[in-house]
Amino acid sequence: MQKLTQLLLIFILAFSSNALFATSNVNDTAINIIQLPINYSKERTDLSIEYLKNRHGITQSTPVIKPVMIVLHFTDGGTIKSIHDYFNSPTIEDSRAINKRVSALNVGSQFLIDRDGKIYQLMPDNYLARHAIGLNYCAIGVENIGSDKNPLTEEQVIANAGLVRHLAKKYKIEYLIGHSEYTAFKNTALWKETDPKYITYKSDPGKKFMEGVRALTKDLNLKSNP
Numbered sequence: 297m298q299k300l301t302q303l304l305l306i307f308i309l310a311f312s313s314n315a316l317f318a319t320s321n322v323n324d325t326a327i328n329i330i331q332l333p334i335n336y337s338k339e340r341t342d343l344s345i346e347y348l349k350n351r352h353g354i355t356q357s358t359p360v361i362k363p364v365m366i367v368l369h370f371t372d373g374g375t376i377k378s379i380h381d382y383f384n385s386p387t388i389e390d391s392r393a394i395n396k397r398v399s400a401l402n403v404g405s406q407f408l409i410d411r412d413g414k415i416y417q418l419m420p421d422n423y424l425a426r427h428a429i430g431l432n433y434c435a436i437g438v439e440n441i442g443s444d445k446n447p448l449t450e451e452q453v454i455a456n457a458g459l460v461r462h463l464a465k466k467y468k469i470e471y472l473i474g475h476s477e478y479t480a481f482k483n484t485a486l487w488k489e490t491d492p493k494y495i496t497y498k499s500d501p502g503k504k505f506m507e508g509v510r511a512l513t514k515d516l517n518l519k520s521n522p
């Protein structure tokens with residue numbers, strides 16, 4: 297009899313925690329974000345303020361942005377450590393000649409997601425990162441470890457969706473796009489780039505991945521184009 301009571305209790309507990317999990321899953325805010333800051337040094341700050349002025353035509357004394365868009369990317373290889381090390385330099389490497397011509401500020405992103413879905417935050421989510429021409433002043437960048445050869449994982453789809461949901465609660469996010477989709481914003485009011493010829497064409501993070509993240513965040517009604 298006692299055993300039966302115990303069994304019943306276990307069953308009730310298991311059932312109620314499952315029910316709780318299912319409910320909290322819909323509006324999940326409790327995502328785990330691991331802090332792994334790059335050095336947002338005085339040099340990086342100055343270069344970011346200069347980038348806002350020269351590239352976007354925005355004059356301000358801090359690198360703080362008002363995010364209305366999230367741009368998802370893949371890194372085209374590397375690991376959390378190698379990408380963190382790469383972004384840590386305030387200045388861009390010489391081989392990125394097209395980018396270097398217009399600004400010495402290094403590329404970067406606010407977030408970086410590993411293939412197992414672990415989310416790393418590299419800088420405050422409202423500090424400028426250089427990841428999408430014309431849109432950095434209003435866009436949060438999320439990089440994912442992966443490439444065309446190593447497509448992004450299901451864990452990354454779930455993690456990106458969770459992060460988008462978290463950021464959409466915090467900021468008035470209107471747009472969710474993949475880097476490959478950003479050129480659609482050229483010639484719209486949102487696009488701010490002083491050189492009309494400065495543009496690059498990208499394939500990341502992949503169509504299937506974007507479909508996956510959008511399916512999980514459908515209820516947020518984020519726009520995919522202007």
Ligand SMILES: [Zn+2]
Nearest residue numbers: 369370475500
């Ligand atoms: Zn990209």
